[in-house]
Amino acid sequence: MTTDNRNIVERALARVIETGDIDTLEPLLSADFVHHRPGSSSRTRAEWLAAARPVPMGDMQVEIQHMLAAGDHVVMYSQRRLPGAGPGIAVVDIWRFEAGLIAEAWEIIEPVAQAPANFEWWKSAAHPRGREAPVA
Template sequence: MTTENKSVVERALAELIGTGDADALAPFLSDDFVHHRPDSTVSTKGEWLAAVRAALVPLAGMRVEVHHVLADGDHVVMHSRRGLPGGPEIAVIDIWRLADGLIAEGWEIIEPVSEAAAHLAWWEPAG
């Protein structure tokens, strides 16, 4: 199951990057798919696909370097670095939960690489 789940996530990303079309993700998502953001925003399948679709135009030409894809049971974690030509680079952690061979739930954390050092000291008192 772990290998199959990892393959589903990798194929979904390959389809998105290969076609540049958010609708290419739809067959990989369950009908009740839910996407979570760090600010507690939750999106349905339709809402999330619309957001991805809207982001694809300004993100055309984005470089995606997948560094790790780890799977454990029904969860797959992907660590990547992404960037636009001449633009800032971001580090992204995606966590996907799969059910019945489809992506049922997703979480995403994005950090601009240029801000990483400052974020490593969040616990230090301001001063």
């Protein structure tokens, strides 16, 4: 099942990038599909597809850095760029499969240009002199 799920993700991404048509994913999403992203509410299949349609998928360059599959989950780390849109974004996608369909998805996006600044998040009031928190 793990290999099947990974193959489904790989084929789906190739199809979306090749055609630029996000609707090619619809048959792979379960009827009760839920998409989660930090800072926004969860979306249903119809809501997620509607929100993703304006993204110029056919123009996007996607470099898959890592893809892991275990049980009913597939996790992918990628870097994505749009021509003329700067350095791009780093994305972690997590998909949960149920009965051969994607039932749930989580997505975390970080603009690559902001990555160095985001390394500073752990320097808080608890570490006022700028010392890094001890690593456990």
